[in-house]
Amino acid sequence: MIGLSHIVKQFGDNTVLKDVSVEIREGSVTALVGPSGGGKSTLLRCINLLEIPTSGTVRIGDDTLEFRPGHRVATKAIQQLRRQTGMVFQNFQLFPHRTAVENVMEGLVTVLKWPEAKARERAMALLDKVGMAHKVDAWPATLSGGQQQRVAIARALAPSPKVLLCDEPTSALDPELAQEVVDVLGQLAREGTTMVIATHDLRLASKIAHEVLFLEAGSVVxxxxxNEVFGNPKHERTRRFIATITHQHEHGKGGEG
Structure with a gap:
């Protein structure tokens, strides 16, 4: 379904991802966890090519793109691959001058050229799915962070992407509002939505992820x-990280993404 093989990402002299390979099955939820600066958000953004790998191969469905230093990949090929993904950002990124339903419709109408009535019907159905049917005409500024993130999830799902990518989807929210988002993502997971989530929220990761990748210093540790990675980690480094984050949550401090 999704394959990343031998992904290297460099920013100048700094190598952020070091030869990372991962296979993601259709219908599965994969959590990318690890300390800040470990590379989880960069790896997530390499899947939909918001970050272009320095070298390596990205495959989604039938589309495969190969990257190597000094070789430019055609913009059209990048867009084709990116269109198969939906992205949920840490800070929602809703259009402030569009209502909730208009935010969800936007990509369908402008990018996919759907008729407005069809786009509105799809948007209403998705807002209902994420528990936001009562706020379809609300402006983003009037919504709580949890509500904004749920609208953002509906927007990401609108074009029926093959995979939903979530970059720290709960980190800007306090625990109560984060729970709303965890519940929605959990429901999507049960329905078989393929998801990759970069997160430091171990409650989210342990509740809905099937597979976990622990990244540190750009490598998969x-x-x-x-259940194995969280319940009985093989590596001392993973054990220490999980213990630290668990301790922080128990004492009321959120982790940092």
Missing amino acids: EKGPA
Whole structure:
């Protein structure tokens, strides 16, 4: 379904991802966890090519793109691959001058050229799915952070992407509002939505992820089924990280993305 192989990403002299390979099955939820600066957001953004890998191969469905230093990949090929993904950002990124329903419709109408009535019908159905049917005509500024993020999830799902990518979807929210978002993502997971989530929210990761990748300093330290990585990590480094984050949450401090 999704394959990243031998992904290297450099910013100048700094190598942020070092030969990372991962396979993501259709219908599965993969959580990318690890300390700040470990590379999880960069890896997520390499899947939809918001960050262009320095080298390596990205595959989504039938589309495969190969990257190597000094070789430019055609913009059209990048857009074709990116269109198969939906992206949910840490800070929502809703259009402030569009209502909730207009935010969800926007890409369908402007990019996919759907008729307005069809786009509105799809948007209303998705807002209902994320528990926001009562706020379809609300402006983003009048919504709580949790509500804005749920609208953003509906918007990302609108074009029926093959995979939903979430970059720290709960980190800008306090625990109560974060729970609304965890519940929605959990429901999507049960329905078989393929998701990759970069997060430091271990509650979110342990509740809905099937697979976990623990990244540190640009390398995959450990990967495996979520219950094994969280319940019985093989590597001392993973154990220490999970213990630290768990301790922070128990004492009321959120982790940092």
